[in-house]
Amino acid sequence: MMDATHMRTAPGAADKKATKMFVEGATKYYQTRTGSVHALDNVSLEVRDGEFLCILGPSGCGKSTLLWSMGGLHDLSGGEIRLGHEKISKPHPEIAMIFQDANLLPWRNLAANIALPFELKRKKVDQERVDTLLRRVNLKGFETKFPRELSGGMQQRASIVRSLSVNPSLLLMDEPFGALDAFTRDEMNLLIQEIWMETGKTIVFVTHSISEAIFLADRVVVMSARPGRIASIFDIDIPRPRPVDIQTRPDFIERVLHIKASIDHGRSPNEGLAIT
Amino acid sequence: MDKALGNKIPEFNKKKSEGGGVGLSGTSLGLGDHRTKFETLIIILVAVVIIGGAEFLLKWFGVPQYVLPTPSQIVTALFTEWKFIWPHLLTTLYELLVGFAIGASIGFVLAAVITQFPFVEKIVTPYILLLVTTPMLALVPLLILKLGFGSEPRIIAVALASGPMVMINSATGFRRVDLAKIALARSFGASTFQIFTKIRIPMAMPMIIVGLMVGSIFGLLTTVGAEMVGGAEGLGNRLTYYSALIRMPQFFAVILILAIIGISIYVLFFWIGKKWASWEA
Numbered sequence A: 001m002m003d004a005t006h007m008r009t010a011p012g013a014a015d016k017k018a019t020k021m022f023v024e025g026a027t028k029y030y031q032t033r034t035g036s037v038h039a040l041d042n043v044s045l046e047v048r049d050g051e052f053l054c055i056l057g058p059s060g061c062g063k064s065t066l067l068w069s070m071g072g073l074h075d076l077s078g079g080e081i082r083l084g085h086e087k088i089s090k091p092h093p094e095i096a097m098i099f100q101d102a103n104l105l106p107w108r109n110l111a112a113n114i115a116l117p118f119e120l121k122r123k124k125v126d127q128e129r130v131d132t133l134l135r136r137v138n139l140k141g142f143e144t145k146f147p148r149e150l151s152g153g154m155q156q157r158a159s160i161v162r163s164l165s166v167n168p169s170l171l172l173m174d175e176p177f178g179a180l181d182a183f184t185r186d187e188m189n190l191l192i193q194e195i196w197m198e199t200g201k202t203i204v205f206v207t208h209s210i211s212e213a214i215f216l217a218d219r220v221v222v223m224s225a226r227p228g229r230i231a232s233i234f235d236i237d238i239p240r241p242r243p244v245d246i247q248t249r250p251d252f253i254e255r256v257l258h259i260k261a262s263i264d265h266g267r268s269p270n271e272g273l274a275i276t
Numbered sequence B: 001m002d003k004a005l006g007n008k009i010p011e012f013n014k015k016k017s018e019g020g021g022v023g024l025s026g027t028s029l030g031l032g033d034h035r036t037k038f039e040t041l042i043i044i045l046v047a048v049v050i051i052g053g054a055e056f057l058l059k060w061f062g063v064p065q066y067v068l069p070t071p072s073q074i075v076t077a078l079f080t081e082w083k084f085i086w087p088h089l090l091t092t093l094y095e096l097l098v099g100f101a102i103g104a105s106i107g108f109v110l111a112a113v114i115t116q117f118p119f120v121e122k123i124v125t126p127y128i129l130l131l132v133t134t135p136m137l138a139l140v141p142l143l144i145l146k147l148g149f150g151s152e153p154r155i156i157a158v159a160l161a162s163g164p165m166v167m168i169n170s171a172t173g174f175r176r177v178d179l180a181k182i183a184l185a186r187s188f189g190a191s192t193f194q195i196f197t198k199i200r201i202p203m204a205m206p207m208i209i210v211g212l213m214v215g216s217i218f219g220l221l222t223t224v225g226a227e228m229v230g231g232a233e234g235l236g237n238r239l240t241y242y243s244a245l246i247r248m249p250q251f252f253a254v255i256l257i258l259a260i261i262g263i264s265i266y267v268l269f270f271w272i273g274k275k276w277a278s279w280e281a
């Protein structure tokens, strides 16, 4: 079954929310053959309980590095990340990751792909929950299909089911819809907004599309490149549920331009972000 | 170890890194899924024409049996001589299976372990290549000298011939690491061992199967060759025996059996590949 189905009020109320995760002074250097790459520089960030947080930034600014570190998949060179009071140094059962291009295992059919997290945790598949989720994302009946037989959108929906099936409280999504076409992407954005509203999960969502970030987020965190720092944070107080066509409204476009201007202000000439 | 992997750049779009080896679904080796009834008919027809034509021409020109027996003489010899041949067939299969099982297991485990340690791999690979390229048959006289005329020297030769083949192909498979898939498993709390069984092995499976196929064919060649070198048992020994006596129909009957073994090995691994590695097609 889905978790508590509480509807959200206008996001301004989010300010009073408790802290879900705290990133404190996160610094990361990658050692490479040609020297060390400074990927994150003293990044501090609070993720509030139940919020939809988008991380926005140009390619290579360290978004994935930050997100993978939050998921316990990277070691930091300095600083620390806490989930509640727990220090994150390895993957945590409360946290699930969703990757770009769905990342399904091509040798497993849909049902077996969704069973993977249960297998790894040596648990029985919670079939009732899985079926509910499959029905929710319109994938019921496709269980025996292999990933190559599914469209990109279906694959990504399957990977969402896979992540939600073990009922994490924090979802970390790394440009999950970046490889999808514009229509499918809109659909997926609507779906993820609905799922978030229905389940009360905390979501951290990495993207390099300004409008996707504004459409989804309670707060948009803008990162600057090399080394990755937090440049600014924007509150997005648009009421929910937000329809797709909101993106053509003047006040929405105004927000896009506002964030774009703030990025342009501090960027080097050949970096850029898509307005679309 | 896996932490280090996770720390590399996640390459999401690099679907497969290609390695050497023989493709299962390649046009040259595949049995082909799309063979129509018509094509099958033609293939059978060609066989009939070749066999019938050989029968007819050999009889027409009166070619003596000790030069080239006719297909019907070969088949007749297979049946009449069967009771003398089949113990040798069992010996050959035994040596092949035991030698291959030993060689393949060692090759597989070595591949799995060695690919985890790039430094060790760099050191070991030249020696494995040496084993692959040196015909192990050359060792058989020496092995016989040490171990006598029993099955042991041949089993060792078979293991030495098939093992490196399995190893080198499996290693190619194990070397294709998909960091995103490993990260996925780790994010669900997978242990190193689980990553190995649930991600690395399935991912390497297509190449492992190719290695097993090529390795077992190499094993067959080596078994027969080793039996020809010395001893009094096995199909290889029968080849030398019958040719020394100029009993050509029996000689060709043994060759027919060897061809059937070879084809069966190929078909077996083809179907295994279809079942366990078809996701890659």
Ligand SMILES: Nc1ncnc2c1ncn2[C@@H]1O[C@H](COP(=O)(O)OP(=O)(O)OP(=O)(O)O)[C@@H](O)[C@H]1O
Pocket (backbone or CB within 6 Å): A030, A031, A032, A037, A038, A039, A057, A058, A059, A060, A061, A062, A063, A064, A065, A066, A208, B007, B008, B009, B010
């Ligand atoms: N394993 C690694 N070794 C060396 N450098 C790395 C590694 N991983 C990432 N980097 C570098 O660190 C910086 C940040 O990378 P990261 O992948 O976090 O950026 P990103 O914001 O997610 O980019 P994108 O939008 O392209 O996904 C980049 O300059 C990248 O080249």
Ligand SMILES: [Mg+2]
Pocket (backbone or CB within 6 Å): A063, A064, A065, A174, A175
């Ligand atoms: Mg990234």
